Amino acid sequence: MKTLLGIVLMSALALILGGCIEDGIDTSPSSQPDFSVDTLYMGTVFTGQPTPTSRFKVYNRHDRIISISDISIRGGSRVFRLNVDGFAGENFHNVEIRPKDSIFVFVEATLAPNGRPELTEINQTIDFTTNGVTRSVVINAEGQDVRQLNGEIIDTDTRFDAVYPYQIFDSLVVSPGATLTLAPGTTLHFHDKAYCRVEGTLVSEGTPELPVNFCGDRTGNVVGQISFDLMASQWRGLEFAPESRGNRLSHTIVRNTVSGVLADSLSQVTLVNCRLRNSAGYTLRSRYADLRIVGCELAEAADGVLSLTGGKAVVNHTTIANYYLFAALRGPSVQFDHYDAESDNGSSMPYLTADFTNCIIYGNGTDLSVGDFSGSLVTLRRCLLKSNGEDVDNFIACIWDTDPLYYTVRSDYYFDYRLKPDSPALGAADPALILPEASADFYGVSRLQEAPNLGAYQAAGDQD
Known part of the structure; x- marks a missing residue:
């Protein structure tokens, strides 16, 4: 009995000692931490204001x-600030990481103004010394001076140049009777909950080389390889107020919105070679407005891509696609309302007149909210559709139930709606239906050839 008790006690002691050794601090110079990144890219950040927080992980892969x-940051820093495992400071000592565990390092920065429009790149190094060996992670940021506007009201004809980007807080409002013109290459960054409302007129003069951008003011990646460029709900959106007239946007990108672009009652908006994408609502909504959509990409929205209620819409050589990432789709890609007596909403406004020509409507979910437009003034001519249907009076020479073969790979967060070499939409458009504004696509590639493509892009894909 004593012998058995001794064996048990010795076994227990061995386990305890083994546990102490297992949990003891490893002092071998070969036992070093690993890092989730070699370089922490914070992206382009606005000077003179604190950046969003970036982070990386430090792993102990040992036993x-x-x-x-x-x-510590090599040489100290007046630019970058650290928080290690929940503690803020400049230097951190004897930070322990348990076996097979990890800690976070959070980094913020405030970059001094550059005094010039060009970006200023800043690199600094965080050193981690363990068992006499130093390993490092580089922090990289590019500083951009920016013009800040807060509750800006444009009440006289005004032109924004592209020398510096603009950062909009609260709102940017174009008053009735005033015109805001955006020069080629102008970028408007909207802060959280900010919006642009056009009661007068907006003219956006983007070009293939210098598009105009409406976007959120977050840069870099949300996490991993997911860029803020893909994220909706960063700012409220662009609104054309009732009776706003003469609006024309060319080569203009509007993204990252809560509610997309709204053309309200009796407003008049022309979109040529524009990209509207990444909305938590609709990408583009029209309520009794006069819309002309030519050569555009309308994509990625939780509620649906295009919503047309009454009014007038001319849609030519446009790609309408929905592969929204961050929520289940709540509606079809194109939603039609108030287009005939059966869909009358009691508004006493004219029914929808819509003409879709040489377009592609294909993506996840349903493509059209209506399958029969008999007796209405809605027509789709030479369009590629996801639906499995057949030509009737309001569907003319359409291509049914056919994948256009975009370059988009949703699972890889890659969205390119140009067409692969074996796409059935290549050379499938009717040249007689090309509107004058559609003579070239977003990239400046001509459509005036024998066999133009359906949709927004004549340019070959996967070449950027």
Whole structure:
């Protein structure tokens, strides 16, 4: 009995000692931490204001505790600020990481103004010294001076140049009777909940080389390889107020919105070679407005891509696609309302007149909210559709139930709606239906050839 008790006690002692050894600090110079990144790219950040927080992980992949004796920014820093495992500071000592565990390092920065429009690149190094060995992570940021506007009201004819980007807080409003003109290459960054409302007129003069951008003011990646460029709900959106007239946007990109672009009652908006994408609502909504949509890409929205209620819409050589990432789709790609007596909403406004020509409507979910437009003034001519249907009075020479073969790969967060070499939409458009504004696509490639493509892009894909 005593012998058995001794064996049990010795076994227990061995387990305890083994556990102590297992949990002890590893002092071998070969036992070093690993990092989730070699370089932490914070993206382009606006000077003179704190950046959003970026982060990376430090791993202990060993079987015992490692103790990082020193964590600090080489040479000190007046630009970058650190938080290591929940503690803010400039220098950190004896930071322990348990076996097979990890800690976060958070980084913020405030970059001094550059005094010029060009970007200023800043690189600094965080050193991690463990068991006498120093390993490093580089922090990279590009500083951009920016013009800040807060609750800006445009009440006289005004032109924004592209020398510096603009950062909009609260709102940018174009008053009745005033015209805001955006020069080629102008970029408007909207802060959280900010919006642009056009009660007068907006003219956006983007070009293939210098498009105009409406976007959120977050840069870099949300997490991993997911860029803020893909994220909706960063700002409210662009609104054309009732009776706003003469609006024309060319080569203009509007993204990252809560509610997309709204053309309200009796407003008049022309979109030529524009990209509207990444909305938590609709990408483009029209309520009794006069819309002309030519050579555009309308894509990625939770509620649906295009919503037309009454009014007039001319849609030519436009790609309408929905592969929205961050929510289940709540509606078809194109939603039609108030287009005939059966869909009358009691508004006493004219029914919808819509003409879709040489377009592609294909993506996840349903393409059209209506399958029969008999007796209405809605027509689709020479369009490629996801639906499995057949030509009737309001569907003329359409291509049914056919994948256009975009370059888009949703699972890889890659969205390119140009067409692969074996796409059935290549050379499938009717040249007689090309509107004058559609003579060239977003990239400046001519459509005036024997066999133009359906949809927004004549340019070959996967070449950027």
